[in-house]
Amino acid sequence: MAATKTTVDITAAMVTEAVPLADWLLVAPVLLTMAGGAISIIFRKKPQTQPWIAISIISLVILSNIGLLTHVLNNGVVTMVMGSWLPPFGIAFTADPLGALLALTASIATLCVAVFAMNSIAESERRYGFYPFLMMLLCGVTGSFLTGDIFNLYVWFEVLLISSFGMQILGNEKVQIDGAVKYAVLNLIATTLFLASTGLLYAWSAR
């Protein structure tokens, strides 16, 4: 029984040519912030160095967001698919001018917060991991602005929510825990309804 080799045309399902270098700007903010969160967790025992890691990485994110915005303004909407699989199978990242502008705004605001937190948050409190949560929050926000897939938007929402929960209860004070219970319940209900509507939207669009 000889195995018959079937040739499958993969151009319908995959991007075969190499991704242009400028399109990597689309995932650079997310990758940078995720790596920054991991690096600042590694430095959790050195609260003096954490802010400088965060500030330098967020500055890099701002630069790449500026690059992405100019790229989008010059060349129109940019789409990049993960693992070269086209959208029915792969997850798409898409940037239009509004999304790139919002991502840039979010990163500038986060840089201001990171600089202000150097003095505002005491070193003893920083040990609970303020800067890693800040980076992962920025990661979730940028991801939800730049994603091109509605289920992926739900996943990025959860990324930013779980880091905001963590940031809210840093320090374990009574006020924080009391507020976090209500905040977490409301957000869990809202994201669950968002998930239900995503599933129904898929069922509706696939009729």
Add this chain to the structure above:
Amino acid sequence: METLFAVLVGVLFAGSIYLLLSRKLVRILLGIAILGNAVNLLIFTAGRLTRDVPPIIPVHSYLPVEATANPLPQALVLTAIVISFSFLAFFLVLGYRAYQELGTDDLLEMRVAEPKEHNEPPLGY
């Protein structure tokens, strides 16, 4: 089969909303757990329930020949199960810590963040 599952999803949603309307934190936690499972079952059911035909597309055709269960909602549900489970784990710890710190599991008595004597926000400017 789908009708039965739709009814089950409705029952789960009704039960979870009843529990979420409670004042006790533990019941709210149970309500959140049931709500997540209700949504997962809803998406799972929306992707068609058959196990007779495997979802394999023959060579030289673009779509499956017969109606198969759609594998993509099942992949979505897998992701959603992981996320809702991790949220539930976080929230169980948060509820336990809230009971330890605040000494109550009644949401009407959890007034540390919004004290009773706090001034009401203005209704107009």
